[in-house]
Amino acid sequence: MNERVTSPQKYYAKMPYFSARGVSVGTAFPGGVPPNQPLPAGQRRDVTWDGGRHNLNGFTSGDNIRYRIPEDGVYHVTFNASVWGNTVRAAGENLNAYITAEGSSGQGASGSIAHTTYQHQQANGYTTIRVSVTEYFTKGSSVRAQVYLDSGATGRWGIAANDYDADFNAFMVSPSENGWAQPALKPPSLAGWKDDRVVSVSDMNGSSLDVFGHLENRPRFTARGTSFNVASSQEKVALAWSGMYANDSGFTLRRLADGYADQTAITIPYTGMYLINFFCAVRHGDGTDAASYGFQFKIHGNSGDARIVSQNSTTRLNQDCSIAVDDLAYLAAGETLSVRFYGWGANTRWVNGDGDGRINTLGAVYMGA
Structure with missing residues (x-):
């Protein structure tokens, strides 16, 4: 009975996770440069985390850069970094944040599995980059x-070292030992047991x-995968997805x-809370340099016209800029x-970004009723 009931409940009460807060500080620079991990231009830099300020449950790390997955499963991963730079081009500098997986086998995620790009617009200021993914x-x-x-950035740049400026986290959503396609x-209905009733095998299985x-x-x-071309007179468009993976046929x-357009909505099979994950990139090739855009999540049905809204702005023509939402x-x-995508800016035409790392993704996991 312990193996069937007590032990699994203890496991689900504390599934694997890690939380790293604060980056490792590099060489200090004079002249008002805050403590940071140096960020050279033109390099995709691994973030090194302060080993004294991370919490590990099942995860391990030999270098405070890579965090090893303790067991097969679906995990939600988030990364936030605040980047400081003392110079900036008039049109802004592009900063990219990645979550990268390596060493996977079988159906596991690998490569750049999440990617966002923001534009740093103020010298001697901070830009906070965020990216997240469920994989x-x-x-x-x-x-x-x-x-x-x-690569064209000049001056001194760094990833801020304070624990409230940078963090890297992951927690297991479900073990899923038999692969992504299972x-x-x-x-389950979880019907209650009644006094004096014989508990059958099916009853016990249904409750455990x-x-x-x-x-x-x-x-x-x-x-994954979307494309759009929005003229200034059009303003908005519903995203159409190239394809979708689902482990339950109720998602359509x-x-x-x-x-x-076709494939612009996803039907939900079960009532309850869902962990939603989204990131998408855009660019504008004409119109004003400084223009704003946003993504609106819309729920169609009995819950009303509920929305999750995220907005950003871009100052560089023909450069990707993106948003991450969880x-x-x-x-x-x-x-x-x-x-839906919304674009604002006089005489501005918006198109989807085409950056690497599965940059256009919408996903959700059913968390429970």
């Missing part, structure tokens, strides 16, 4: 955080094995409504989720 990793692989600074089990089978492979989807990628949202079975 399937295999035991023994590792994740690391990286930052890239424009079909999910539907949420079936429950843990669901928790070990939560329903989820990941949609379809047309939002008449007048929309959030918890309540969705009802049968509702659809869509994302």
